[in-house]
Amino acid sequence: MAQSIRSDHAPRSVPRLSGPGSARERLRTFIRRHKLAPYLLLAPALIGIALVLLWPLAQVAIYSFQNYGLAQITGVLPTQWVGFANFSTTFTDPEFWLSLRNSVLFAVVAVPLNLLVGTIVGLLLNRLGKKMSIFVSTAALLAWATPPVSASVLFYWMFNPDGGIVDWALARMPHWLVGSTDWAGYNWATNGPVQAYTMIAILVIWQAFPFVAVTLLAGLKTIPAELTEAARVDGAGPWRVFRRITFPLLKPIYLVLLLLSVIWDFNIFTQSYIIISLGNQNEYNLSMYIYDKAFGFPPSYGLGGALALIFALILLVVTVGYVRASIRQGALT
């Protein structure tokens, strides 16, 4: 090793250093003989992933069985093993169940809507002329490209009770269409979980449908036109064509999109943190509940760890489904 470092500084005209028998050459032979090349190439990336993604997960699992909080981080008291205490505290806290319910209901509503909107736009893009198709997909791309923080702040402004455009427009619509609520000055963010998550669902779908549409469009392009045309000539309506031909052929893509959307929508933090903000407990989702327990006052990393572990396990179930679907799609070939 020392020799090879010196060889970099040696004059170029000394050929022996890079010839057979030099340290460099010996190292090369060693790597080849032991088939080390792939491991050396992988090492930097894997070390990074292990230190920043895997080790913290293990730590979180450890914290979940400890009473790790303010007293422990300041060194006043030592950390102690507390068994399943953090878990039983969690499971007996009604706020936990409320936030879990909010997360689950949000995903149950937002995911199908997102897939529906994405499908409609995807099918439309497939049929539009070139110019119009570029226009629509560019608009969608811009919505998708908007950073979540910008989008959340922007939707908060649009749905704001003071000067927000949504309340203004709703207040001017006929009652038979928008109900008899007094929409002027209606507060979407704090009136309750249904209102807050309606707003967040519109925001999330606005940002996510382009991905669904473009991914489906790529799938639609692989379906031979003769197939759908033949069905149409045989008298099948568009709904039948979609249900009997398009959907079955795109099923694997739909499965991946479904699982990805479930993971993303179950995960949302940025949007809910900005729109709901900490302190509004009855509107928390699981992510916000975890964050508040861990970093709120008093901070409890043990309780947060237990919650993070529960959260990761729920997501693991969906992720395993996603991985299986991806592999069936030929991801590993």
Place this chain on the structure above:
Amino acid sequence: MTGTELTGTELTGTTMAPPARGQAGPAGRRDSARISARTVRQAKSVSLNGLGLLIALVTLFPIFWMVSTAFKPSQEIYSLTPSLLPAHPTVGNFDQVISGQVTGGIGPIWLFFRNSLAVTLSTVVFASILSLLASVAVARFRFRLRTTLLVLLLIVQMIPGQALIIALFLDFKSLNLLGSLLGLIVVYSAQALPVTIWMLRNFVATIPRELEEAAAIDGATAQRIFWRILFPLVAPGLVATSIFAFITAYNEFIVALTFLGQAQSAYTLPIYVTYFFGRGGAAWGPIMAASTLYTIPVMIFFLIVRRRLVGGLVAGAVKG
């Protein structure tokens, strides 16, 4: 809307056939069939384009509203009858944000631009280099646990930031890296890796092995083969992974929020925008101006790389 439009499709499907083999029928019927086929086709095209236009405009509206609000003076912003375009456009909101002379502001926006740029570019460079090396390993070598590793990466990619943030916070606290950009760069690079390795692996796998073998027979060294053959061919893939790493770092919220805390001089753009958004009596003009300045560069960037992006994302999504 879709209902009528789709029925139109069905009609054309059946009525378009007669004119093509219309010679058999009487001349009159053929003409009327042709006319009705054309009307139906036109109606269909109009309704399709109308729907497309509607979707595009609804999708663009929030972005338009952000920019429009940013150019409005405050009496127009809080007016009881909001107008689409500012009646008296002003750059006052931008002035406030750029000079830092804004209520609740913590300095000119360029400071936070600089922070975001430093974090984002470093993440792109680190993630690209590390994932290029790793992707060559998984695409070009057979070794033990290769498949296991690929599956593991797919799973790791899905671990949410919220699950890790507690441990990351405590680890980086003990490393004294909390209020610094370096801490963010390390975390973002690692977070981007599982996806970027997969994306690049798919690119490397499509390059025919024979190219490298032929070069090797001609006596080219491994480095030469890499730089002269593999690298140029995998460059489009690197663009795709760079875009992914770019979005990861430029948009990231929860880690920056937790790590940066009160270290205002290290704030990245998303934290800066939410910081003065959260300052009670929200001044929507400057907030929208700041959001616009944060959003527009990334939109321009996306419009430039549009074509590559679509292909790369689809490859990343559908293939894993």
